[in-house]
Amino acid sequence: MRAHAQLIFWAVLVAALALLPPVVGVLHEPFYVELVRRVMIFAIAAASLNLILGYGGLVSFGHAAYLGIGGYAVGILSFYGMNSGWLQWPVAIGASALVALAIGAVSIRASGMYFIMITLAFTQMLYYLGISIEEFGGDDGMRIKTRSQFSGLIDLADPVASYYLVLVLMFGTIYLVHRIARSRFGMVLRAAKSNEARSRAIGFSPYSYRLCAFTIAGALCGLAGALLANHTAYITPDFMHWTRSGEIMFMVILGGVASSAGPLLGALVLLVFETLLAGWTEHWQVILGPLLVLSVIFFRTGLAGIIPGAGDE
């Protein structure tokens, strides 16, 4: 019964997202393709954060760092005339993984409140670094003249083509995180979140597993960064702004921690809601802020917990 509901949920989700471009094409509303593509890119970022936050219990308040690193990898290589996506994207993923490894190595030894502050501080360091390097536009950022080239296989300047690429990559990421969370590795990660003392007593050292998860999450978010840079054709330090980290975190919580569908649902609701509010008033954050506070106080189940078939297990 449960599995049946899950199957329907995911089938509806995939079909709705896949059919969106032709439908809005008929309605002449290309804006929605743009919006949902953005939603799906952030769903990748949120899914990667969910691996460490939801399953691993690591409250990283610096996940936007990898969005920035992935984005700048594309931007900087393009700045020097290297437009091949075959080069740019692996560099984006690899560089993000390396930085995550370094930040994780220092911060994972700390716990709780410390971990939150340290991840936030390191991300802010990267933000200031982005601002202070004038070659790449400093504060203003820089335009990406040519989007990533994939030997003519796909044209990322075509909004619909890039939409479908993002769609495939997003479901791929969600599935990957889903598999990892249920593997031996994922079980160790979740067990350490549940009871660290017990894990140590039966012989697991949580540190190395957490660091590995942190690095994987950074790498996946680096991919989201590369996609986002291609989406906006522009890269600024704002990719790494700490409010961005907070937003990604909220997507995970709003969607439902440690659920496969949660990050997508959270990204969808938060970004669509932000877009609606912003269309209504310039001061939308004055409304969003209190709503976030209320959702923390009263709505901790997350969307995945209330939509039939969206939950796990």
Add this chain to the structure above:
Amino acid sequence: MNDMLLEVRGLSKSFGALRACDGIDFDVREGETHAVIGPNGAGKTTFISQLSGDLRPDQGSIRFAGQDVTPLRAPARAKKGFARSFQITSIYREFTALDNVALAIQAHAGHSFRFWKPARSEPALRDPARQYLDGVGLGERANALAANLSHGEQRQLEVAMALATKPRLLLLDEPVAGMGTEESQRMVTLLDSLKGRQTMILVEHDMDAVFSLADRISVLVYGRIIATGAPLDIRANTEVRQAYLGEDS
């Protein structure tokens, strides 16, 4: 000559001015059940936490199977063959009973950097886990969430997890604490069935349990071991009676 599995020499630990452990010498023979008793605040939990590697001693050494394990932390000692239960039950509450034991088996089945195959469908982890659950009498409750088990069942689960790591030495920190008579009797029967096959250190307040299970007893008072001997000798020891048993029984 060396049938000693565990040899502790001069173990000391202070918290500020309080000397919780003060030069403890302690041995466990292969196969024996060695109980540690003592009044509240005698340093029993501090002692066992140093044995398991959760606390670092200030001084002294711990040798295990002829090897110095003093510098090793808890996970490394677990790999060497230590297993423990905690004074306050420590299990994975959000997981099923079967998951709990399967995790304990996984911890001793090579590294866990395996990212793809679902762990819950691996017979190599699940089948033995079921056997250990059966072994402690929890076979029926395999798919219950650990948080939903009764207190006594959770204690049994903790023992099953410890056994699933195939330990050479089992550290039990007050295994019958907080249990009703019936539950506590079931636990004593369980531990009794392990006796002889499994080397155990038993820290316990319940004197009935201690005297029915232990081969040897050490009495810990104010961070020092004041006597070690067979249950009958300990009963007869006047110093022990004054320090401890006299007040209690």
Add this chain to the structure above:
Amino acid sequence: MPPLTLVFEQLLNGVQFGVMLFLMAAGLTLVFGIMNFVNLAHGSFYMIGAYLTLAAVQWSGNYIAGVVLGLAGTLLVGMLVEVVALRTLYARDHLDHVLATFGLILFFNELVAIIWGRTLLDFPRPEWLRGHVEIFAGSRYPFYRAVVILVGLAVGAGLWYVVTRTRLGMLIRAGASNRTMIAALGVNVRLLYTVVFGFGCALAGLAGLMAGPIYAVLPGMGEMILIQVFVVIVIGGLGSIRGAFVGALLVGIVDTLGRAFLRPLLATMISPTAADSAGPALASMLIYLLMALVLAVRPEGLFPSRGR
């Protein structure tokens, strides 16, 4: 080599920045130490302190009256926020604290933008706080900044006295470890928490109102300093007033000296153009690198508080 008087002046600037970081860090660490609550919106009260004081000074025409009103206002806003939104969250985990106070930041930043606009405001220092003082022969230092240093040190000393020597301080230190015990002493724990939270906010407000004439007054000003305050707390050790003090001075001085002298220093070693681009980048990263270094050596910070 820069002249010694310039180094001295920058050193004092570092102390002045450090003192303000300390006021922020003290409030944050106090609230964390006692309620085990993570207040990400602490920077908002820094901002609120600056804006309320500026408005009160303009309204009353008197600087001192403005400061008193601004501090009282920040205290009240802090207590109100605690009662309305945050009190229910003490029993939750740190993740919920962070998320809820993140929402508060968005709210306050936007609210300030609605009332006062998004542009930078000018916060004039009063006539009697202008001018310079001569610290020693040939070294003149802005009087206002010197006053900031003195006020910060005085508040620090007062805080130390309250926490270590008074009944209130005893309650505060006991509250962290034993909530039920102080409740049994007949103290209203809820009220104590509200007061402590408001007091921490007022400290942040004090830092903000003193920062007004030196740095920019604009929405979001609180978060720029807040993240540096986090660095202070990580370096100093969470929950320790002493650690906050040492960490704040360290971060203040390192950051200020780095920004002032790193570029000329690099220029003597590498080409001036390279130094021009590497200098500011490195200077902005300096305190974070310092944090990483401290963490590598002492993961609990320089002055870890007991039992946490």
